[in-house]
Amino acid sequence: MTSNDDSTVREPAVWRADMVRALRDQDAIVSERVSAAFASVPRHRFAPDAPLEVAYDLHRTVPVKKDEHGQDISVMSAAHLQAVMLEQADIAPGMKVLEIGSGGYNAALIQELVGNEGMVTTVDIDRDIVDRARQCLDHAGYDLVKTVLSDGEAGVPGGAPYDRIIVTVAAWDIPPSWISQLGEAGRLVVPLTVRGTTRSIAFDRDGEDLVSRSYRLARFVPMQGEGASKERKALLREGVAVQTDDARVPFHAKALNSALDTARREFWSGAAYDLPDELELYLSLNLSSPARLHASKDVVDSGLVEASALLGVPALISEDSIAYRTRRENEDTGGFESGVVAHGPQGEALADEYLKLLRCWAQNHRRRGAATIRFLPGPASSSLPENSVPKRHGVVAVSWH
Known part of the structure; x- marks a missing residue:
């Protein structure tokens, strides 16, 4: 320009x-x-x-x-x-x-x-x-x-x-009306929010299901009315917050805040840090107890929380501990290496799970478009597919190839 x-x-x-x-x-x-x-x-x-x-x-x-x-x-x-x-x-x-x-x-x-x-x-x-x-x-x-x-x-x-x-x-779910009003050869393009991360997904019909043709990073104001999201949010302290839309995730704000006062521990994966939007999607869907950690610039500048949290970073949380992604310069991994910052008594165990995912993504899925996102309308069954998230009107299931 x-x-x-x-x-x-x-x-x-x-x-x-x-x-x-x-x-x-x-x-x-x-x-x-x-x-x-x-x-x-x-x-x-x-x-x-x-x-x-x-x-x-x-x-x-x-x-x-x-x-x-x-x-x-x-x-x-x-x-x-x-x-x-x-x-x-x-x-x-x-x-x-x-x-x-x-x-x-x-x-x-x-x-x-x-x-x-x-x-x-x-x-x-x-x-x-x-x-x-x-x-x-x-x-x-x-x-x-x-x-x-x-x-x-x-x-x-x-x-x-x-x-x-x-x-x-930004839509938290795909209501039946959108699917029923879509022609047989129609396409739905929707900024779908799953576990706090939003992607503009182009869905085509696949029988009764919808399957992604493409997805791109997106950021929108949230939907109002009946389709509004039901996220749980908590301010841990001034300038630090966590959020999750998964009811299965433990959410004890006081204990998580106390965890931030414990010693900060860093763990390094030896894996390349690249394509952060693709990595974020992978982490959000594969962490066993995911949330998003947000921190203000003042908090980041103080050194309490890493800069990765400025726009929200996938975090793995337990009742009293938290781990989230960071990076450092490392020419051996192509410029940057991914790592984990952990706080709290269970921090090392959380970091171990997080590091395994960072290494798996870097080794097997480090490219654009590696995910296939499927929407399965209707009530969630008792046995959900791997890497799936139940919604009000169906289930979002993601696979990586």
Whole structure:
């Protein structure tokens, strides 16, 4: 992207052209159809209060609405992520597409992809968001997009079946409505959160199940309404928190906080640290008692917790101990070596389990796309598949190859 110094004189079309070139350079856009859509839709008209350099930045979100605590509950997603998800969706002219989570801009991109013969429906639970999306769409000339005020958990049955369903909020589960409203050859693209980590997954039908065609790192505001997640969170001390969505994980905040006051022990795997998003997914699904550890910059700077926790790091916890991933420079392992920091009386045992997983991943699965993610609708059976996580509406099962 060009320097911000000339932001007051550059035309929006120039910003837009630069954005498209940058998205192609970063392989977020790989098809001519998606490139043409991004080149056509005036992104700044869906972010009228944002400077052009913010509206057309590849990796910045644009806040749309906050809750009473000042937290974002609706944003215009980063252009890079929107491009990745539209490439995952592989939308063709004439298709019927349902978008769950309205902002306006993404629906306009989809309208460009389906053309005048296609149909785009976007649904949101928040009237303010729907009204804003409708206003922006009309102002930008995308009056063919249908906007619906409803809980996205139920989909929009009146327009079904859909060739594509694209979810633009972090979903903790896949409700039956999304599957039933998806055509037989349809595709669901959803940022699915499993054990605190979110991936944009392109699911195709496989009989009664859904199976992943691709997955990419994603970060979204969480879904509201019936589909909201049921995570357990605890503040251990100022600037340090843990969270988990697995009811089977012990969660004793006072004891875990006390563990942080015990001696810090480091253990090193001798295995390469690489592709952190792939490693994070593997750890989150394979740790026997997983949570996510978060720490503020002040806590990290104090030396109490490693920098890996700034954006959340997979942790292995017991009633009174905690272990989590770190790294150090090591040319013998290709630049960095993965390791474990452990606290508490059971720290060494937790570290041993963690190290085995780090070594297994580095030896057998250290590449992109090594996971296959399957969603099995319906009640969880008493004997769950290995590396599976029960949800309200089904089971997420992951295998590595």
